[in-house]
Structures are given as structure tokens and as C-alpha cells.
Amino acid sequence: MRNFFTLWKRELTACFLSPIAYVTMVVFLAMSGGTFLMGVVRNVGTNQPLSNLLFAALILWTTVLVSVASMRLFAEEKKSGTIETLMTAPVTDVEVVLGKYAGGLSFVLIVALPAIANIFILAWFSPGINTTAVDPGAVLSGCLMFFLLCAFFMAIGLLVSMMTNNQVVAAICCFCVLWLVLLAGSLISALPLITPHLAEFFSPVMHIDDFSRGSVDTRPVVLYVSGTVFLLFAAVRVLESRRWK
Amino acid sequence: MIKVEHLTKRYGKTTAINDLSFEVAQGEIVGFLGPNGAGKTTTMRILSCFMPATGGTVKIGGLDVFTHSIEVRRKIGYLPENSPLYQDMRVIEYLRFRARLKGLAGRKLRMRVDEVMSACGIADVRRSIIGRLSKGYAQRVALADAMVHEPELLILDEPTIGLDPNQIRQIRALIKSIGKRQTVLLSSHILPEVEMVCDRVLIINKGTIVASDTPQNLVGRMKSSPSLVAEIKGPTEAILSKLRAIEGVIRVSFEVSDEWGRFVCECDKAADVRAAIFQAVSANGWMLRELREEKRNLEDVFVSVTTTEPADVKEMN
Numbered sequence: 001m002r003n004f005f006t007l008w009k010r011e012l013t014a015c016f017l018s019p020i021a022y023v024t025m026v027v028f029l030a031m032s033g034g035t036f037l038m039g040v041v042r043n044v045g046t047n048q049p050l051s052n053l054l055f056a057a058l059i060l061w062t063t064v065l066v067s068v069a070s071m072r073l074f075a076e077e078k079k080s081g082t083i084e085t086l087m088t089a090p091v092t093d094v095e096v097v098l099g100k101y102a103g104g105l106s107f108v109l110i111v112a113l114p115a116i117a118n119i120f121i122l123a124w125f126s127p128g129i130n131t132t133a134v135d136p137g138a139v140l141s142g143c144l145m146f147f148l149l150c151a152f153f154m155a156i157g158l159l160v161s162m163m164t165n166n167q168v169v170a171a172i173c174c175f176c177v178l179w180l181v182l183l184a185g186s187l188i189s190a191l192p193l194i195t196p197h198l199a200e201f202f203s204p205v206m207h208i209d210d211f212s213r214g215s216v217d218t219r220p221v222v223l224y225v226s227g228t229v230f231l232l233f234a235a236v237r238v239l240e241s242r243r244w245k
Numbered sequence: 246m247i248k249v250e251h252l253t254k255r256y257g258k259t260t261a262i263n264d265l266s267f268e269v270a271q272g273e274i275v276g277f278l279g280p281n282g283a284g285k286t287t288t289m290r291i292l293s294c295f296m297p298a299t300g301g302t303v304k305i306g307g308l309d310v311f312t313h314s315i316e317v318r319r320k321i322g323y324l325p326e327n328s329p330l331y332q333d334m335r336v337i338e339y340l341r342f343r344a345r346l347k348g349l350a351g352r353k354l355r356m357r358v359d360e361v362m363s364a365c366g367i368a369d370v371r372r373s374i375i376g377r378l379s380k381g382y383a384q385r386v387a388l389a390d391a392m393v394h395e396p397e398l399l400i401l402d403e404p405t406i407g408l409d410p411n412q413i414r415q416i417r418a419l420i421k422s423i424g425k426r427q428t429v430l431l432s433s434h435i436l437p438e439v440e441m442v443c444d445r446v447l448i449i450n451k452g453t454i455v456a457s458d459t460p461q462n463l464v465g466r467m468k469s470s471p472s473l474v475a476e477i478k479g480p481t482e483a484i485l486s487k488l489r490a491i492e493g494v495i496r497v498s499f500e501v502s503d504e505w506g507r508f509v510c511e512c513d514k515a516a517d518v519r520a521a522i523f524q525a526v527s528a529n530g531w532m533l534r535e536l537r538e539e540k541r542n543l544e545d546v547f548v549s550v551t552t553t554e555p556a557d558v559k560e561m562n
Contacts, residue, residue: 006342010331010342014331017333017334080329080330081325082329084290085325085343085387085390086292086293087294087295088295089346090319090347090348091315092315099417127463242296243311
């Protein structure tokens, strides 16, 4: 447990020591803010909830954020050879995977947090907007789904990063996989024998849409929690696999 | 301390280590030598629990490296080849992070970090970012990391690479002083250094041990005695045949250096042929400028046990 916190702290500091992190942060905040604003302008006069627009914009750019935040987790260690010093220290594979995962995920959440504040800033400065347009409950449930998706995406990123020693390859592969996951609902619905209703179970876009309207459903929660746990388990196994070769 | 039995490692079809067995006792400083690609790094990686063996067992302090990996890792300090470090951290941050991972805490942690920094001569760069350090400093940071938790066994893969002669001396003294209390296994290509530091030398070639003894014994056991270098002015062919005729001379090779011929005689161990060479020269009216005995050293042992036999035979004919 102590090692987990040591690794977590090291990983989080490492994120903030790299210039890439700051570039990503600025790009993420600017782009997600811009997308949110565009959504608001386009939907003037409709009864689209603001929280709905916010989280749609956030999740869109989270794919970039997670790809960049996760790419260095293992790829960098493998490239520079520090994986050798790390794995010969008395730390277990589980501690390494969880420590790195927690470090990456907390970085993503720290960066995304100010973006969630956009909605309150908008409401504050726009007297035209009815205060009831921002439903704190809906924002909260949106945050929950956003957190779950970040956790799930980060686990994907970690696994991808583990499979290569090139950070650029890791980022691009992760980005592609994340978009496939994001569009999974639409992709599945194109298959024969799949009803649109069934496809909705696997659509993160639908889930974030539902949750950011304030409708909380346990099924997606279970899906993403178990998905994350499974991916992290797989990551531990991949890391362990060096002991079978 | 280390007990390696029938260790084998295969990468796909290529065999890196083949049936390697050796032991290292507590408190020994053992030099691990071999040509590039002989399996040194692979062996060290297996010893340090970074990768498993294909076959055989490795026990460190009585514990198996595969089944008791974590306990073994607490006992060892490992310096990998090329000293990989986190480039973006400061020296002191890095060492504290590593010390914490290795189970140190609180005052003990700070004390040990300060101790190893001064022992390795990196106290003056404690606040520097590792990525901006010179190779020599980085190497010493990695060494400090390997010994921060006072491991019972230090495994050092080329610890003095990239250091200048002064730093090499410093590190050599450090390793010697560590060797009084702890066990050290180090690999190096700088043979005089190994000769000076190590109690015992293991030479491996193509994944098997080809020699294991103290440096002195290894040198003493060489088949032929020191070679003689003689610089003689005269007809080359005649000199060669006269020299070969001397009893005790095994083979003579000829190297030209200006008008003087340079002859290298390899002689029998027991024979001292220096007087005979002088006589041969004076009897024929040639001139002798230099007659020098070349002492055998670890390098010769290394070359003789790691180069293949057929090449030697060819040279003889």
C-alpha cells in the first residue's frame, strides 16, 4: 500500500514535470470550452440542458487528454530502461500498475475539473440564462459518468502504453481505440440482429447523455466499473507476462 | 550468497545462457567477465529478478529468485547497464523516491540518502535535474540508488562505464569498501580494474563458464609463459629460423618496425630463453636493440578462454 502511494505521487509529479502535460492542458481546456460554447450558441431557444452540452463537449476532448496522459505511463519506462530499475525494486506488479493508473487518472481529473466549472461560470455571467437551466443534480450525475468514463479510458490507455515502447505509437493507438469505444453503440447497431435498443447498452455517448440529464442508471455504472477492473487485471497480467517468457 | 545451478535462458531459438552454474560466497567481490553477447547482462537480469530463467535455479541468500521474488529484491541492489534514470527528477528527489520504494522511511531514509550521496560524490549536484547531468554523474546517481537500502548483495552491470579515471578510482575504492561488508557481483570490460578490485573472476563465453578463479591464479594457469619481444636487425628469414630452433620457444611471429625486425616469441613456461636469444644474435653478428618480457595479465586469460580454439590452431601452423 505504501509503495502504491509512492508510485502514485511519483507518477502525478512526473505528469506535471513534462511540458507536454501543460500543452495538453491548455489545448484541452480551450477546445472543450470552445466546443461547449458552440453547443450553447447552436442550441439557443431549445430546451437542451446545459449540463448535457457540457459533458458532451468534455467527453469528446477527453479522448485526446487521456491518450496523451496515458502514453508515457509504461512506454517511457520501457524506452528509457527505467522499467528495469522499477521492476527490480521490491514492488509488486499490482502496485506498479495501480500506482501508475492512479497517477494518470488523477492528472486527467485535475485537468478536467476546471472545465466542469465552465457551466457555472457561464450561468454566473449570463443574466439571460434562467438559473434553473443549471441543475446541480444533473451536473453531479454527469460528473459521475464522466469519472467512470475517464477511469475506463485511462485503463485502456495504460494497457496500450504497456504494449509498446514508443510513446507516439501508444498515443495514436489509444486515441483510435477510444474513438472506437466512444462510437461502439453506433458501430454495433450496424451489425445484423442487433436492435437499436441493445446497442444503446454499449454506447458511452448515450450513457453520458442520459447521466448529464440527471437520469442515473446502474447498468452503465456496472459496465464501466467492471470494464475498468478487467482492463487493469489484464494490465497486471501483461506486466507479469515477462516472467513467463 | 548466490547459488546458480544449471541456469539456462533461451530467447526464442537463440540460447543466451546454457547450463550455467556458479556460487558466490558472502562478502566476496566477484568480477563477471565475458565478450559482448556472452550472457552477462542476461544472467544479471535473472539474478535481480527482472526476468525469469528458462531452466535451472537461482538462489540468493537461500531464497529462490522466482518464488520469493520480492524478498530477494529487498536483499539486492541492482545497477542495470547504461544506468537508466528518470530524466525529469532532481537527484535528491529520485534517491528519496527509490529509497521509499525499497522500504526506508523517515529519518533513516534521509540519513541513508545523504550518506550514499556523499559516498558517491554527488552531494554537490543534489538539486540538479538528472537529465542535465553528465554521464559520469548520472552513473554515480544510479550507483547511489543501487546501494541506498544497504543491500546484502550488489549486482553492478558495468559500474564504471562513462567515468573519468579519477572517478573510476573513487568508485573502485567505494566498491572495495562495500565489499568488506556486502557481497558484490560486477561486470566490466576494464580488465585491469577487475584485477585490482575482485577477489574472484568468472569468465563466461557463449553462455557457459569458461574460467573461475582468483585473477592471480588464472594468470598463473595460462598454458604458455610470458612472451618475449626482441627487436633485432638482420636477415629476417635467418633470424626466424634461428629463433625457432632455440629450445623452449614454441612459436615466433614477426612484425616489421622500420629496418629493425620485431620478433615476438612465445615460450615454454619453464624455459628462460633470453640468454639463448642473445647468444644467437651475437653469434650471427646481428644487432639486438630490445629484449623484453611481456607479463601475462587478465586480458590474455580473457582472450585465450573466449576466442575459439580453431583460430589458435591456425595461427600455430
